[in-house]
Amino acid sequence: YTEVPVSLNAKSSGTQKVLDAMLAINNAGGNIYFWESEDVFIDANSTYFTYVNSETGTGAGYSGWCFRVNGGFPMESAGWGATIASATIKNGDVVSFFIDDPSASSAAAKFTRTNASYANGTVTATVTESHQYFQGSNWDWIITDYAALSGVTVQVLNGASVVASGITGSDGTVSISTGSLAAGAYTVKAVGTKNASGIITTTSTTTFTVE
Secondary structure, eight states, X not given: OEEEEOOOOTTTTTSEEHHHHHHHHHHHTSSOOEEEETTXXXXXXXXXXXXXXXXXXXXXXXXXXXXXXXXXXXXXXXXXXXXXXXXXXXXXOEEEEEEEOTTSTTTSOOEEEEEXXXXXXXXXXXXXXXXXXXXXXXXXXXXXXXXXXXXXXXXXXXXXXXXXXXXXXXXXXXXXXXXXXXXXXXXXXXXXXXXXXXXXXXXXXXXXXEO
């Protein structure tokens, strides 16, 4: 799983595709590379990708790489998901790449969001999730609304150190007692877990500052 913040100049803003961002990342020569197949990089004609660095699907169901833009699943038309060549992006967008298995709702990766607040020695965090999967003989995409996610371990971190943790209840919320915190920035992290197909529920984070 990886997230890519998008930065576009004014001339190109609003005209770029997810593919353009991926090609720019490949051309930058950093530590992330997108491949159309095991030994072929994506190019200007690519509509899909099967590897990020050396990682591919788990082998379960229809597992493989998917993407979301700002937490939403881009659609090309009713029932049809957009490709990396058709999904548009603009300046400030965040593109998330993750391995998914859309063969069934129960197999799909849960894409999470975390919100949190701190008051009186307690961090209150809420974790929600959305996922997508195929349904019916027409292979239509079904995208669920964000809903409460229970049973998720949530950590409060000061840098890399875990200050305290808890597990979300049926409403997706957990209250974590931290006591009085020193001034500074803290991260609240919903820890990803694997389902029976080996697909990872995405890790999501948010931050708060104690003055």
